[in-house]
Amino acid sequence: MSESTKVAVVGAAGRMGQQVAQAVTEAGDLELVARVDVGQDVTADLTAAGAEVAVEFTVPTASRDNVRAILAAGAHAVVGTTGWTEGALDELREHLDAVNEERTDRGEHALGVLIAPNYALSAVLAMAFAKQAAPYFTSVEVIELHHPNKVDAPSGTAISTAQGIAKVRAEAGVPASPDATESNADSRGADVDGVRVHSVRLQGLVAHEEILLGNAGEQLTIRTDSFHRESFMPGVLLGVRQVPSRPGLTLGLDTLLGI
């Protein structure tokens, strides 16, 4: 790696892409070498710019192909686009292993991909706290609240939160949250591994999440608020700096934070 890491942004015209481009430009140890958006050739543009790491914030339908194109350019990837299914992650893991095997045979360094459903430190910590608390409460539900331009629901963060909660509760042998609802089940939100997740879309919001945990006579609420897209930048830049030393697929910012 050169002294200042050469960074490309894929999805550079988007809300997150623009914020990332600004954060990279302002970081003394990083150099913004390419801004790529829809209609451009990711591999060709990144190769021409000599990008070492690419940050990808686009749309769920494009993210898989973009990550492959970034790897084809020999760059590490830091991915923020949500909507990655277990199947898509397995496919990427397999592809990445094959790419790295070929690169190692050619004497080239192995590539890393970091995919995190949320780069805001408060959200990552809220997820960790929710997992800690979940086995001790009878009931748990998740509410995620976002700006109305968000295309996916529930949010990737809420799905990860619910999956994490469900896993620790299953491991601890905690029964399903009690729920006597018999009809109109749609109003109970999405069922993510047995945890109810409610999505609110409201003008003025950015990205917010509440985890409600209830016992007889008591409630714990864990809440995280991202008021501005700036909140994601420390996590994204941490990913950019660390991904070159983490070959293969890394999931979640919590791994990088050691929590």
Ligand SMILES: NC(=O)c1ccc[n+]([C@@H]2O[C@H](COP(=O)([O-])OP(=O)(O)OC[C@H]3O[C@@H](n4cnc5c(N)ncnc54)[C@H](O)[C@@H]3O)[C@@H](O)[C@H]2O)c1
């Ligand atoms: N992980 C996180 O912390 C985090 C935080 C905020 C948003 N997100 C996710 O990031 C993604 C982007 O969010 P946004 O608010 O910036 O969206 P946005 O709609 O403002 O921007 C998306 C950009 O991607 C571009 N694009 C679409 N297809 C492309 C392609 N094939 N190649 C290159 N560029 C392409 C669009 O032209 C647009 O400029 C969403 O999936 C959102 O849920 C994740």
